[in-house]
Amino acid sequence: GQQVQQSPASLVLQEGENAELQCNFSSTATRLQWFYQRPGGSLVSLLYNPSGTKHTGRLTSTTVTKERRSSLHISSSQTTDSGTYFCAINMGYKLTFGTGTSLLVDP
Amino acid sequence: DMKVTQMPRYLIKRMGENVLLECGQDMSHETMYWYRQDPGLGLQLIYISYDVDSNSEGDIPKGYRVSRKKREHFSLILDSAKTNQTSVYFCASRRQFSNERLFFGHGTKLSVL
Numbered sequence: 001g002q003q004v005q006q007s008p009a010s011l012v013l014q015e016g017e018n019a020e021l022q023c024n025f026s027s028t029a030t031r032l033q034w035f036y037q038r039p040g041g042s043l044v045s046l047l048y049n050p051s052g053t054k055h056t057g058r059l060t061s062t063t064v065t066k067e068r069r070s071s072l073h074i075s076s077s078q079t080t081d082s083g084t085y086f087c088a089i090n091m092g093y094k095l096t097f098g099t100g101t102s103l104l105v106d107p
Numbered sequence: 108d109m110k111v112t113q114m115p116r117y118l119i120k121r122m123g124e125n126v127l128l129e130c131g132q133d134m135s136h137e138t139m140y141w142y143r144q145d146p147g148l149g150l151q152l153i154y155i156s157y158d159v160d161s162n163s164e165g166d167i168p169k170g171y172r173v174s175r176k177k178r179e180h181f182s183l184i185l186d187s188a189k190t191n192q193t194s195v196y197f198c199a200s201r202r203q204f205s206n207e208r209l210f211f212g213h214g215t216k217l218s219v220l
Contacts, residue, residue, distance in 0.1 A: 004149075033209070043150075043197065045208040086149060093138060093157065094165070095209065099149040 004089055004098035012104045019074040021101045023087035031090035032063050032070050037100075038083040046085075047072070077105045108133055113198050113212035120219050126185035128215050130198030136210070137203035139181040141165075141173065143194040144214070150197065156181050157203070188219045 003026040013019055023032070034046040047054050049061040049070065063070040074081055084100040111132045120126050130139065137158045142150040142165075152165030156175045170192060174182045181200075185192055198212040 042213045043199075043211040048208075093155050093163075094152060095140070096152070096166075097150040099147060
């Protein structure tokens with residue numbers, strides 16, 4: 001089956017620092033997406049990035065499909081960025097999630 | 108209004124009782140999902156629905172069944188709930204054949220005692 005692994009499992013930053021989250025997956029046909037979940041909340045789609053580099057606000061995702069990896073860079077982190085970040089790969093209708101990176105940004 | 112609504116938000120049941128979790132969406136999305144989320148395991152796919160009366164098992168369908176009689180409504184049913192089905196359940200939807208945004212509900216926290 002599909003495997004999606006994320007690292008690190010958790011990360012603590014001071015406000016203003018940058019964060020780098022990693023996602024490795026087992027298939028080259030990924031149609032990869034990044035999601036955010038605030039503590040105790042629902043999931044929100046951040047970026048759809050099947051390949052190359054995509055930006056939105058302070059977020060930059062780079063996916064190298066043939067190396068089966070993607071990264072999410074958060075620049076100038078804020079306390080409101082705290083939460084869990086998931087990557088997910090899409091094969092047909094099925095969306096398989098990684099186990100997430102828990103980010104805590106201290107003031 | 109682009110919303111996925113789950114009911115109820117919290118539910119406590121005894122082992123062996125039947126459980127009905129409901130999900131509605133107002134975007135006429137063809138595709139809907141049920142996931143469960145447990146600490147350290149991320150989200151696990153239970154069932155996918157492609158449209159009315161067109162459902163498919165996900166990765167962990169055992170102990171669950173679903174019903175989709177209207178496009179905007181997708182139900183998850185636990186017949187004779189077990190304690191290991193204690194979890195947070197999320198419903199999600201998106202347009203068919205779309206890589207676009209997946210919309211999630213706020214989740215239902217189910218405790219089976």
